[in-house]
Amino acid sequence: MEMSRKAIPYTPNDKALSEMTIAIVSTAGAHLKDQDPFNTAGDHTYRLISGDADTSQFTVTHGAPKEHYNTDEPKKDINVIFPLDRLRELKEEGFIGDVNNKHISMMGYAMRLKQILDETVPQVAKEITKSKADAVLLTAG
C-alpha cells in the first residue's frame, strides 16, 4: 500500500499498559549468536527473536560507521537497544501485561531501500499483526 508522508497513520489506544502485550521491533542490528549475522554491505532481511530468548546470547552486526553507532556498547548489554530483560522486569512489576512471544530485529543503514519498503516492511507488519502484540516499542541504533 502506498504511504503518504503527509497523512500519518495513528492508531488510538484505550488499553491500560498493565493489560498490554508489548513487542520489540528494532533496526539496531541485534541478533542471536547462532543466527546469521546481517550483511553490513546491505541487508533487507530480518531476524525473528522469540520471547524467551536469552539476552546473554545476543550480538550486534551493523553497517553504520562506528563513529555514528558504536556497537561495542550494545554488545556489553543488549538491553540498551533490545530491552527484553527490561520488559520482563516491567511485566513482573505489573507495569505491562506481557512480553510478546515474538520480536523482530533488522539492520538500519541497510541500503536496499526499495526491497525494504516493498518486501521487508509488509512482512514485518504481518509478523506483528499475526502475533499477540497489543503495541510495539521501536528502537533504532
Added chain:
Amino acid sequence: MVAVQRAIEMQGIPTVLVTLDKEQSGLMRPPRAIHPVGFQFGHSLGKPHDVETQKAVIKEALQQLTIKQEPGQIHDKEFPSY
C-alpha cells in the same frame, strides 16, 4: 525505522519509537516518538547495565501509548540518571 512503524500502525497496532536521531526520524514523521536528549548512538535506552535509566526510558516511551496526541511529534525527554 519509521517506515516499519507506520506500516504497523496502519494495521491497527499502536507503536512508539525511541529515536536518538531526531532530525532524520522527524523527516519521516513517526506516529509516536520520544527523543532521549543527549544520549550517544548505541545507547538508545541508556548505557550498558544502567538498568535504572533503561527502564525509565522504556516507561516514558510506553506511557506515550496512553496519552492522546498529535501524530508526527517527537517528544524531547530528559533522563538525569544517564
